Amino acid sequence: MIKEATLVFGYNDYSREIIKQITGDNMPVYVYTMDMELLEKAEADSCNVALFDLSDDWDEIAHRFDTGNLRLFCTLQDDAENIFLTISLRAAFKDVFIVALARNQESARKLRMAGADKTMPILQTTANIITERLEKPIVMRAVHDLLYGRSEVMIKQLVVPEDSFFVGKRVEELDDIKMHNVIIFCVADSSHRTYFAVTKKGRHHQIAANDIIIIIGYNNDIEAFKLFLEGQEKR
Structure with a gap:
């Protein structure tokens, strides 16, 4: 069983930016996608990746990971699917920390109601690109902590x-x-x-x-x- 991990659901421009920010931390990152083509792309990008379906009961995750030390990112681009995913994960894992990508304030409100601990506006995720160019480590650390909800x-x-x-x-x-x-x-x-x-x-x-x-x-x-x-x- 893997003791600590971050799981990212969805593989797109936004999730790749999130992965870029959290890769290198002591916690390994695993990607889950519903699309075989995106799975192959994630594999080509050297990600640990697996397929999932919105109808999953998440038993595979429960057996593979210590759910007491999981962090989950819901980054599906379809709002309805991302909300359903958040509801499903929260129902299965009561105590995990869930971050969900939101397109707008209404989407963020629904995601919080669905069980997300933190929502991230799409523009906020895009803004994280800037951390690659910042010379102040304290700012980079702050953005990293924002992703984990620790700041x-x-x-x-x-x-x-x-x-x-x-x-x-x-x-x-x-x-x-x-x-x-x-x-x-x-x-x-x-x-x-x-x-x-x-x-x-x-x-x-x-x-x-x-x-x-x-x-x-x-x-x-x-x-x-x-x-x-x-x-x-x-x-």
């Missing part, structure tokens, strides 16, 4: 209001602004193009109304930054 640090996505002081500013111009102890990871525009704050292209991106800014910080600092973004606090 008080949060990642939050905020929409830029039309009348915000940020509209028209380049990302690099925000360096001189009071940042309330938060780190700007990236900005996503209305076409879902993502501009990472540590790249030259990202730093030159001009912020527009309805852009989404993804930040990392403690909850109180994030709330203060949100007021600042919305123009409710003086600079």
